[in-house]
Amino acid sequence: MSTIRKVEIHEFGYEAKNLAREGQVRTVTYRKGASMRVSKYAVVIETADGARGEYVTHAVGSRSALGQTLMLAPQLVGRDARERIAIYEHLKRDVRQFDHMGHGALDIALWDWAGRRLGVSISELLGGYRKRLPAYASTYHGDRQGGLWCKEAYADFARQCQGMGYRAFKIHGWNDGNAREEAANVLHVAREVGEHMTLMLDPACELRTFADALYVGRACDDGGYFWYEDPFRDGGTSAFAHRKLRSMIKTPLLITEHVRGVEAKADFLLADGTDFLRVDPEYDLGITGALKIAHFAEALGIDVEVHACGPAHRHLMSALRNSNYYEVALVGPDCPNALPPVYACGYSDQLDCVDKDGMVTVPTGPGLGVTYDWDFINANRQALHAFE
Ligand SMILES: [Mg+2]
Numbered sequence: 001m002s003t004i005r006k007v008e009i010h011e012f013g014y015e016a017k018n019l020a021r022e023g024q025v026r027t028v029t030y031r032k033g034a035s036m037r038v039s040k041y042a043v044v045i046e047t048a049d050g051a052r053g054e055y056v057t058h059a060v061g062s063r064s065a066l067g068q069t070l071m072l073a074p075q076l077v078g079r080d081a082r083e084r085i086a087i088y089e090h091l092k093r094d095v096r097q098f099d100h101m102g103h104g105a106l107d108i109a110l111w112d113w114a115g116r117r118l119g120v121s122i123s124e125l126l127g128g129y130r131k132r133l134p135a136y137a138s139t140y141h142g143d144r145q146g147g148l149w150c151k152e153a154y155a156d157f158a159r160q161c162q163g164m165g166y167r168a169f170k171i172h173g174w175n176d177g178n179a180r181e182e183a184a185n186v187l188h189v190a191r192e193v194g195e196h197m198t199l200m201l202d203p204a205c206e207l208r209t210f211a212d213a214l215y216v217g218r219a220c221d222d223g224g225y226f227w228y229e230d231p232f233r234d235g236g237t238s239a240f241a242h243r244k245l246r247s248m249i250k251t252p253l254l255i256t257e258h259v260r261g262v263e264a265k266a267d268f269l270l271a272d273g274t275d276f277l278r279v280d281p282e283y284d285l286g287i288t289g290a291l292k293i294a295h296f297a298e299a300l301g302i303d304v305e306v307h308a309c310g311p312a313h314r315h316l317m318s319a320l321r322n323s324n325y326y327e328v329a330l331v332g333p334d335c336p337n338a339l340p341p342v343y344a345c346g347y348s349d350q351l352d353c354v355d356k357d358g359m360v361t362v363p364t365g366p367g368l369g370v371t372y373d374w375d376f377i378n379a380n381r382q383a384l385h386a387f388e
Pocket of ligand 1: 230
């Protein structure tokens with residue numbers, strides 16, 4: 001037995017430069033000279049034998065997710081850290097009234113603990129077979145400030161990414177949800193770089209109506225897009241609407257970023273609501289939950305695309321045969337990725353993290369294979385919650 005003795009949750013924040021939350025829906029976009037406060041949290045799990053697991057959230061960090069993590073963390077104390085499945089089942093049931101977004105960070109820290117204790121990477125624990133992953137540049141949403149402000153700027157940025165090695169590029173459009181503007185952008189970028197790059201579109205549920213989603217989807221057809229993701233304001237949750245959309249356009253749909261966990265994603269896929277499944281170890285109940293989703297997809301011959309980026313995401317994808325691209329999110333021509341600058345080992349998901357072939361590497365050290373900068377986390381800490 002490896003009894004969990006203590007769980008710590010470190011809340012911290014930092015400023016991200018040249019970024020702001022814009023528009024009615026407060027989408028994060030470029031604004032020159034601005035500074036945006038970003039909140040994240042670190043999980044530390046210690047067992048009675050002195051072993052330790054850590055994880056710092058990447059895309060997750062909202063008060064809502066933190067609230068769930070704080071609700072679940074004390075329940076780990078006294079449990080056997082090796083029993084990730086038993087813990088997964090317990091935590092899943094316990095937050096069944098909520099969206100499960102606070103669960104993943106705890107599970108990932110348990111995987112880090114297991115890898116460190118055995119002296120192997122999480123990729124090795126998973127039987128991972130690839131050391132490099134093909135990546136796509138996933139843009140910030142459009143702005144009106146001189147960054148990604150027009151279709152020509154998107155095409156210029158795609159060419160810049162291509163020059164850096166990227167073979168794939170995903171557009172997040174403007175938050176206005178103007179279908180004509182989005183469709184014109186889709187077609188322009190396809191004309192300019194489509195011969196050389198795989199293209200994807202993610203309106204991130206900004207288009208207002210099904211009809212607008214159909215209109216932009218037909219532009220994706222004309223532009224030969226690889227996938228069309230979460231187009232409109234159903235919030236990416238209506239299997240019926242997306243089955244109907246699939247019957248009216250040719251471009252494969254990637255839905256289920258906002259459908260949580262293996263059971264609901266299985267229902268969505270079996271209802272013909274999507275072509276690809278989406279999976280994220282932070283969103284989908286950890287690496288433990290994400291594996292179930294990936295294997296379900298594999299059983300039906302379907303691909304599963306990993307949402308967002310981070311060391312946990314790389315380890316997971318290294319063990320998935322049925323997955324195409326790693327998402328370097330979010331990037332733009334004039335602003336950094338707003339992910340937490342917490343790595344003391346050179347790990348990065350910034351725009352320049354790919355090699356000349358557009359690939360990222362999977363960390364090789366024990367556990368997550370990264371070293372966190374605890375001086376930075378402690379210096380920027382807003383609160384420490386310790387359960388023992
Ligand atoms: Mg998305």
